[in-house]
Amino acid sequence: MTSTPSSPPRGRRVALSLTTLVTALVVGLPGTVHAEPGDDEVDIDELNQRAEELEETYDGELLQFTEIKERVEKAEEDLAKIEERLDASRTGVSAIASTRYKSGGLDPALQVVFSSDPEDMFADAAALSYLGQSQSEQISELIETRDEAALVAEELQDEKTEAEELIEKLESEREEVEARIEEYEEEQIPETAGDGTIPASAKGWGWSGASPRMAAIRDEIVMKFGAPYPVGCLRNSADDHGVGNACDFMMSSGGAIPSSTNQALGTQIAQYGINNADRLGIKYIIWEQQIWQSTSRQWTWMNDRGSTTQNHYDHVHISSY
Structure with missing residues (x-):
């Protein structure tokens, strides 16, 4: 007769819960969002090279591209700063879990929270007065910083997409614009x-x-x-x-x-x-x-x-x- 594995002892369950928490903190939250451009990502440097090739044809339109590029650079700077805060906040919250575990294990109520889905875990844990005000604030800060990083990353991608669409539009209309310029040059002032x-x-x-x-x-x-x-x-x-x-x-x-x-x-x-x-x-x-x-x-x-x-x-x- 085959035997079914018995449930792990309470201490084992606590350890697993702690592992779930740390994994969620270290892996579940966004890390370096602005990695090198992949196959589906927009490379702003490559777009800038294409813009330079259009300089003889366009002026005002390239001014618009330059402004988008400035917004991209600002968003990249903001994202880098947010990620530094995210790393610091993640470290602080990880320390909360580690300290509580080492000081006698996790309370059953807290264990349930830490064993839930990461998104629910953060939301529930941040609301627990049980944790104390300082620790709750640290977890809340982690959640807010994570959400801020995701928002800035999305805005950054939107700006890059807008830049790509503008360059593609200018490239498609280049011959028409050059013909118009030639017409004006030949026309009487x-x-x-x-x-x-x-x-x-x-x-x-x-x-x-x-x-x-x-x-x-x-x-x-x-x-x-x-x-x-x-x-x-x-x-x-x-x-x-x-x-x-x-x-x-x-x-x-x-x-x-x-x-x-x-x-x-x-x-x-x-x-x-x-x-x-x-x-x-x-x-x-x-x-x-x-x-x-x-x-x-x-x-x-x-x-x-x-x-x-x-x-x-x-x-x-x-x-x-």
Whole structure:
């Protein structure tokens, strides 16, 4: 006759429960979430190389990619810090279980908790006043840190996916955009109102350095809407301002938030640029922390750059082909 194994003695059951706890703490929680990209993961460095190959065709769109890349890098930094906290918290909670076991075994009520599924175990154990406030707080912190790590990891993957989709879209539309650029280059530049009809108060830094097309766009807007503050164009920078293909239509000075009247004026100028983008050869417009691109035909939010001017709340930026 075969015999069935008897139930292990209580001490054995306690040891097994402790093993369950430690395994859940060390293995069940996320470890290094941002490992090297696998076959199904997005490699942001590889996308950056592809973006560099598109630089001659795109400007505003690559600005959008750069912003996504900045958010990816920030999420990676945040995740690394969270994982350090997670490791420290895991060590502390493991010590709770070890100390309680060595001091005389686990209470039967606690044994039941530690023997349950890891998710239920954490939730139940954190609620047990039996453990004492300090130990409960340590377990609660472990749960919260684990959940925070999972959330940041998910946000990181979403950002990488958005970057990949943007690059794939730009690559698919590259020939069409290059044809449009060639068409604008061959087309006659719109007539400009000329210096004689533009008030001196509208002429800001780099006024005379604007390219012929950008000068025509600028003068048409100034003649139609006026200029409450000087309009700046050419400056020493790596963007479109550096080659005279962009102007800033200021709605205030000194980094101040524009008045309600000038805020409405800035919105009118931005909308006028959108309505006449194809005729004038406008490439993109930035206003109030959003960018409108002639390719996508929609406003997209930009990263917070920390000031009214850098976030384009005090001026409308218009770039031309």
